[in-house]
Amino acid sequence: MQTAHSVEHADVHAHAEHGHGGGHHEETFLTKYVFSQDHKMISKQFLITGMFWGIVGGLLSVLFRLQLGWPNETFPFLEQLFGRWAEGGKISQEFYYALITMHGTILVFFVLTGGLSGTFANLLIPYQVGARDMASPFINMLSYWFFLTASVILFFSFFIQTGPASGGWTAYPPLNGLRDTSINLGSGLGFDLWVLAMALFIVQALLGGLNYITTVLNLRTKGMSMMKLPLTIWALLFTAVIGVLSFPALLAGVVLLEFDRLLDTSFYLNNIIINGHLLGYKGGSPILFEHLFWFLGHPEVYIIIIPAMGIVSEVLSVHARKPVFGYKAMILSLLAILILSFIVWAHHMFVTGLNPNLGAIFTLFTLLIAIPSAIKVFNWIGTIWRGKLRLTSAALFGVGFVSMFITGGLTGIILGNSSIDIQLHDTMFVVAHFHIVMGIAAFFGMYAGVYHWFPRMYGRFMNETLGQIHFWITMVGAYCIFFPMHFMTGLPRRYYTYANFETFNNFNSLAAFMSIAAIIVFLGQLLFIVNFFYSIFKGRKVEGEYANPWHSNTLEWTAPVARLHGNWEGDIPTVHRWPYDYSTNGKECNPQNVPLAPGEHAH
Amino acid sequence: MQAALSNDNILRDKTEYTGVHPQKFGLWVGMGSMAMFFAALTSALLIKKGDFRVWENFRLPSIFLYNTLVIVSVSVMMQLALISYRKAKFFAFRTLMILSFITACVFLGLQLWGWHILKQMGLPIDGNVAGSFVYLLTSMHGVHIVVGLLVTLVFIVYAVRARKDPIYELRNIINPKRQLNLELLVSYWHFVDAIWVYLFIFFYMNYQ
Amino acid sequence: KAASIHGVQTDRLFNITMLIITVVFVITQVALFYFAYRYNESRTKEAYFYPHNNTLEVIWTIIPTIVLTLLIAMGMYEWFNIFNRDARDKNALVIEVTAKQFNWMIRYSGKDGKFGERIIDTAHVTPTNELGINWEDPHSHDDFMANALYLVKDRPVLMKLGAQDVIHSFYLPHFRVKMDCVPGTPTQFYFTPTMTTEEMRQYLSTQPWWQTINPETGQPRWQTFKYELACAELCGKSHFGMEREVIVVTQKEYDEWLAKQTPLYDALKPAAPAAAATDSSKAETSKATAMLTK
Numbered sequence A: 001m002q003t004a005h006s007v008e009h010a011d012v013h014a015h016a017e018h019g020h021g022g023g024h025h026e027e028t029f030l031t032k033y034v035f036s037q038d039h040k041m042i043s044k045q046f047l048i049t050g051m052f053w054g055i056v057g058g059l060l061s062v063l064f065r066l067q068l069g070w071p072n073e074t075f076p077f078l079e080q081l082f083g084r085w086a087e088g089g090k091i092s093q094e095f096y097y098a099l100i101t102m103h104g105t106i107l108v109f110f111v112l113t114g115g116l117s118g119t120f121a122n123l124l125i126p127y128q129v130g131a132r133d134m135a136s137p138f139i140n141m142l143s144y145w146f147f148l149t150a151s152v153i154l155f156f157s158f159f160i161q162t163g164p165a166s167g168g169w170t171a172y173p174p175l176n177g178l179r180d181t182s183i184n185l186g187s188g189l190g191f192d193l194w195v196l197a198m199a200l201f202i203v204q205a206l207l208g209g210l211n212y213i214t215t216v217l218n219l220r221t222k223g224m225s226m227m228k229l230p231l232t233i234w235a236l237l238f239t240a241v242i243g244v245l246s247f248p249a250l251l252a253g254v255v256l257l258e259f260d261r262l263l264d265t266s267f268y269l270n271n272i273i274i275n276g277h278l279l280g281y282k283g284g285s286p287i288l289f290e291h292l293f294w295f296l297g298h299p300e301v302y303i304i305i306i307p308a309m310g311i312v313s314e315v316l317s318v319h320a321r322k323p324v325f326g327y328k329a330m331i332l333s334l335l336a337i338l339i340l341s342f343i344v345w346a347h348h349m350f351v352t353g354l355n356p357n358l359g360a361i362f363t364l365f366t367l368l369i370a371i372p373s374a375i376k377v378f379n380w381i382g383t384i385w386r387g388k389l390r391l392t393s394a395a396l397f398g399v400g401f402v403s404m405f406i407t408g409g410l411t412g413i414i415l416g417n418s419s420i421d422i423q424l425h426d427t428m429f430v431v432a433h434f435h436i437v438m439g440i441a442a443f444f445g446m447y448a449g450v451y452h453w454f455p456r457m458y459g460r461f462m463n464e465t466l467g468q469i470h471f472w473i474t475m476v477g478a479y480c481i482f483f484p485m486h487f488m489t490g491l492p493r494r495y496y497t498y499a500n501f502e503t504f505n506n507f508n509s510l511a512a513f514m515s516i517a518a519i520i521v522f523l524g525q526l527l528f529i530v531n532f533f534y535s536i537f538k539g540r541k542v543e544g545e546y547a548n549p550w551h552s553n554t555l556e557w558t559a560p561v562a563r564l565h566g567n568w569e570g571d572i573p574t575v576h577r578w579p580y581d582y583s584t585n586g587k588e589c590n591p592q593n594v595p596l597a598p599g600e601h602a603h
Numbered sequence B: 001m002q003a004a005l006s007n008d009n010i011l012r013d014k015t016e017y018t019g020v021h022p023q024k025f026g027l028w029v030g031m032g033s034m035a036m037f038f039a040a041l042t043s044a045l046l047i048k049k050g051d052f053r054v055w056e057n058f059r060l061p062s063i064f065l066y067n068t069l070v071i072v073s074v075s076v077m078m079q080l081a082l083i084s085y086r087k088a089k090f091f092a093f094r095t096l097m098i099l100s101f102i103t104a105c106v107f108l109g110l111q112l113w114g115w116h117i118l119k120q121m122g123l124p125i126d127g128n129v130a131g132s133f134v135y136l137l138t139s140m141h142g143v144h145i146v147v148g149l150l151v152t153l154v155f156i157v158y159a160v161r162a163r164k165d166p167i168y169e170l171r172n173i174i175n176p177k178r179q180l181n182l183e184l185l186v187s188y189w190h191f192v193d194a195i196w197v198y199l200f201i202f203f204y205m206n207y208q
Numbered sequence C: 001k002a003a004s005i006h007g008v009q010t011d012r013l014f015n016i017t018m019l020i021i022t023v024v025f026v027i028t029q030v031a032l033f034y035f036a037y038r039y040n041e042s043r044t045k046e047a048y049f050y051p052h053n054n055t056l057e058v059i060w061t062i063i064p065t066i067v068l069t070l071l072i073a074m075g076m077y078e079w080f081n082i083f084n085r086d087a088r089d090k091n092a093l094v095i096e097v098t099a100k101q102f103n104w105m106i107r108y109s110g111k112d113g114k115f116g117e118r119i120i121d122t123a124h125v126t127p128t129n130e131l132g133i134n135w136e137d138p139h140s141h142d143d144f145m146a147n148a149l150y151l152v153k154d155r156p157v158l159m160k161l162g163a164q165d166v167i168h169s170f171y172l173p174h175f176r177v178k179m180d181c182v183p184g185t186p187t188q189f190y191f192t193p194t195m196t197t198e199e200m201r202q203y204l205s206t207q208p209w210w211q212t213i214n215p216e217t218g219q220p221r222w223q224t225f226k227y228e229l230a231c232a233e234l235c236g237k238s239h240f241g242m243e244r245e246v247i248v249v250t251q252k253e254y255d256e257w258l259a260k261q262t263p264l265y266d267a268l269k270p271a272a273p274a275a276a277a278t279d280s281s282k283a284e285t286s287k288a289t290a291m292l293t294k
C-alpha cells in the first residue's frame, strides 16, 4: 500500500517545488480544499471533521444522560426525533446501549485520536521542525480520506434497520461475536459497519503515523537537532510510534472477530449456549480478544493524552514567558510513559479470571506509570512558578488540563491496585476516572491548542471573552458532572436504570444534577463552535505580514501569515537555539532562528 | 531559486539525519507496523495453542513448502528487474516485471489450492482452531500480496506504454523519482516475501 | 461496610490510598491554581529564567516512587491473600452460578455435597436442561436450583462461575466480590461472608441515612435492606436487570433451608436425552469437552 501512491503521483514533489518560492501555481477549488495535499489544509480538514464528531458524540451523551438523570420521566420530543428507538418518549434499552457505545467510539477514536493527532500533527510537525510539508503529502492526503470514509461509514450505521453497534466501545465477544440480533440488536450489520469503520480508521492512523515519524526524523531544518525540538513535536512523535506499534493489534483483534462472525471460526467462541441450544463453536476464548483489544486499548489512551501533554507544555511555557521546566525530564518521562504503556494493558482485565500472578505484575507496572506522570505534573507546575502568566484562553485551558490530569490520574492509582479494582471494576468510579483524565483533560489540551494556534491557521484571533466563558463553563461544569461519580460507590456502569436494585437506587437526585450539568457543558461547547466559525470570518486579524501574536520562539511563527504551499517563501530558517529561550538574554522572546548572542551558550 | 532551496530536505535523495530517502524511511515504518500485525496474529496462535485442550495438531500440507519457493522466486525476479532498470535494459525489466506478476498470481492460486487440500484433510475453516489459523494467516498475507500485485500492475502498464517511445523510456531512468518508486515497490515485495517465509517457518515449528 | 473478610481489607487499602491521593490532590491543585493566580501577568514584572534543576527532579521522582512502592506492596499482599488457592478451606461451601441473558442459574450440590457432572454437547444441553447435567450421574439427583443466593455466615464459600451465552460478571457489591463469567472458560472466587443479612440490618439501623424513611415502602431504609447480586459486564439490552437477592444466614438456618429444597431431578423427571439430540445445532456430539464440577 505504501508504494501505491508513487506511480500515479510521482509528481508530488515537483508540485511542491512550484508551490513555494512565492510563485503560486493555479489551484482549483478541488485541489485546494478537497483533495489537498497541503499539511495545513489537511490539518483543518481533520479539525473540522473532528468537531463534527465532537458535537455528535457530545449530543449522544446528552441523550443518554436524559435517561440516567430522569429514569422515570418521558420526553415526547425524543419519540418525534427517533421514532421506534424512543417509543413513548423514553429511550429504549437497545437505543441506550447503542448510544453509549457510539459515544465512546466516536469520542475516543474519531475525536481525540483522529481529530486531535490529525489536526496538530499535521499543523505543527512541518511548521515546527522546519519542513515544507510532510514526507509524503500524498499519503497524508490518503490518511485523511481514509478517516473521512471511516467517518461516513460509522455515521451511516446510525440509519440502518438494526441500528449501530451496541455492545460497548470495547466490542467484547461473544456479545459482539455473533451476528444474531436477538442476542444483541447492534451486533448485526451495525457491528460489521463498526468493524469496517475501525479498520479504515486504523489504516488512517498508520498512514498518518508513518508520515509523522518520517517527517520528524528526516525533514528537520538545518540546526534542528532532536534536543532543539519543541515538546509538541516530541509528544506527537511518541504518539505516532505508539500508534504504529499498537493499532495493528486491534486490527488483528477485529479481523479474528469478523472471521468468527462471518466464517464461523472459533477464535473467540467456545460452547455457546443460546436458549438451551448449543452452538457449534469450540475451543475459542473471549479473553483472547480482550488481550488484543487492550493491547491497543491501553496505549490508545496515551495516544489521546500525550499530544495534549505536548500542547500544554508548549502553551504554558509560551504564555508564562518562561522556559518549560525540565525539558529533558519532560522528554524522558514521555519516553517512560511510552514504554510502560505497552505493558499495563491487563489492568482492564483484573477480574476476568486472569492468572493472579499476572495480575500482580500488571499492578506493578500500572502504578509505576504514576512516576513519569508525577514528573510531568511537577514540571508543569514548575513552569508557571515565578512566570509571568498571560491568562489567555489557551493558557487557562492549559492550567485546566493539568488540574484535570491530576484529578483523573490519581484515581487511576486506586484502580491500578488490583485488589481494590475487584470492587471498582466496571463501576461509575471508572467512568469518573476516565472522563476526567481523558474526556476532559485531553479535550482541554485540544482546546488550548486550538486557541493558541488559531491565529496560525486562519490569520485571525478567536474571541477572547467567549473563550474565557467557554473555559469556566467547561471547567466548573465538568467537575460537576464527573466529580460526584466518585461517590456513587459500587454503582455498575452501563446501567440503563438502577431501579431494579435496592442497593444502587439511591442517587436519583444526584444523577439529575449531573445530567443538568452535562447539558450546560454541552451548550458551553457550542459556544466554542460558534466562536470558532465566527472567528474564521470575522475574528480580529493578526497584525503584520509575519505576525507572532504570542511572541513565541518556535518556527511556525516565522512563516508568513498568508499560508503558502511550502510554508516559507525563501529559505527555511536555520535553527540556532532551543525553543524555550524565554526571558533570557535580556529579551522575553528569542526565536529559534535567532543566532546566539556573543557569550551566550546554547541549551 | 536554487539558493532558496539550499536547506530543503524534502527535495533531497537522502537526508542528513538518517541517510535514507524519507519515503523509504516511511516505508520501513509501515513495514514495522505490518510486522506488528502479523506478530499479533501469530501470538494469538501461540496463546491458543498453549492454553487449550482442543488444539488438534496436524501436518501442514507440503504445498505450502513448494509455494515458499514460488514466492521467493518473485523476490529474486523483482530484484533482477530493478537491476535491469538501473542498467537501462528495458526489455529485461518489462519481462521480469510481467513474470513476477504472473508468478505471484500463481502463488495466490497455489495458496487457494492449499486451502482446498486442507479442507479435504477434514480441516474446514470453521473446524478446529488449529486449522482456522492457517486460513487466517494465509488470507491476511494474501491481502498484502494483492496490494503488491495492484501496484505492480500499474508499473507494468507504465512500462509497456513507454515501450513505444524510447526517448520517454530513457527519460525514465534519468528521473530519480521513478527509480525510487521502483525501489520502494521492490522493497515491499521483499517484505511480503519475508513475511511469508516467517509464517512458513512459524507453521513448520507449530504444526507437526 | 464490607461484609466479607477480604472486603474489610480492600476497603482499608482503598481508604489508605484515598488518603494519600487526597493529600497529593490538595497540594498539587493548590500550588497549580495559586501559582496561576500569583504569577499572573498583572502581578509579576518579569519571568524568572529557570530552565531546570536536577535535584528537584530527583526529589519528585523519589518521593512518589517510595509512596507507590508501599501501595504496590500492600496491594500485592492483599491480592495474593484473596487468590491464594493453598490457603483455602476444604470444607468451603461450593456453589455453582451460571449466568445467561438475563438471569442467574444458582446450583447447590444438595445433601451429598457433590455436584452432578455436566456434559456440554448437543445430547445433554437442551432447552429443558440448559446446563447439560448428566442425569446418569447419581450425584446430580440431589442437586437443586435456588432462587436466591444463600450463604452462611463465617463459612468460606467457593463460587464456581460460568456463563452460557455472553460474558457476564458476578458482582456482590457488599462483599467486594467481582469475577467475570465467561462462556466456555470456568472462573471462580473464594471469600468468606462475615455478617448475616439480619446483622447487617441491625448495624445499619444505627446509621443516620438508613434511618430515613423510604418513600416507596414507608419504612426506615434499614428494614428492607438486602444484599444483592448484580451483573457487571455489559451483556445485552437487559444487562441492568440481572438482580438476585443474596441472603446470609447462620449455619443452622442454612441447614433448615437446605432441608426444604426439592432436587431438580425430582422436579424435572428428566426427558430422554435421545429426544433432544435432534437439535438444530451443528456440533458433532462425539468429542465433547466435559466441564467437571466436583
Ligand code: HEA
Binding pocket: A170, A301, A302, A304, A305, A347, A348, A366, A367, A369, A370, A373, A374, A375, A377, A405, A406, A407, A408, A409, A410, A412, A413, A415, A416, A417, A421, A424, A425, A426, A430, A433, A434, A437, A438, A439, A442, C021, C024, C028, C063, C064, C065, C067, C068
Ligand atoms: C487519556 C486517557 C487515560 C489516562 C491518561 C489514564 C491514566 C491512567 N489510568 Fe486509566 N482509563 C482510561 C483512560 C485513561 N487512563 C479509560 C478510557 C479507561 C476505561 C476503559 C473502559 O473500560 O471503558 C481507563 C481505565 C483504567 C483502569 C481499569 C479500571 C477498570 O475497568 O477496572 C485502570 C486500572 O488500573 C486505570 C489506571 C490508570 C492509571 C494508573 C493511569 C495513570 O497513567 C495516571 C497517572 C497520573 C497520576 C498518578 C497523576 C499525577 C501524579 C502526581 C500528582 C504525582 C503523585 C502521585 C502519587 C504519589 C500517587 N485506568
Ligand code: HEA
Binding pocket: A047, A050, A051, A052, A054, A055, A057, A058, A059, A061, A062, A065, A068, A100, A101, A103, A104, A105, A107, A108, A112, A115, A167, A168, A169, A170, A431, A435, A438, A439, A440, A443, A446, A447, A450, A481, A493, A494, A495, A496, A518, A521, A522, A525, A526, A529
Ligand atoms: C474522550 C472521550 C469522552 C468524552 C469527551 C466524553 C464526554 C462525556 N461523557 Fe462519556 N464516555 C466515554 C468517553 C467520553 N465521554 C467512553 C469511552 C465511555 C464508555 C462507553 C462504554 O461503556 O462503552 C463513556 C461513557 C459515558 C457514560 C457512562 C454510560 C454508562 O456506563 O451507562 C456517561 C454517563 O454519564 C458519559 C457521559 C458523558 C458526558 C456527560 C460527557 C460530556 O462531557 C459531553 C460534553 C460534550 C463534549 C465534551 C463534546 C464537545 C465537543 C465539541 C462540541 C467539539 C470540539 C471539537 C474540537 C475542538 C475538534 N459517558
Ligand code: CUA
Binding pocket: C099, C100, C102, C167, C168, C169, C231, C232, C233, C234, C235, C236, C238, C239, C240, C242
Ligand atoms: Cu449479565 Cu450484564
Ligand SMILES: [Cu+2]
Binding pocket: A297, A298, A301, A344, A345, A347, A348
Ligand atoms: Cu489502561
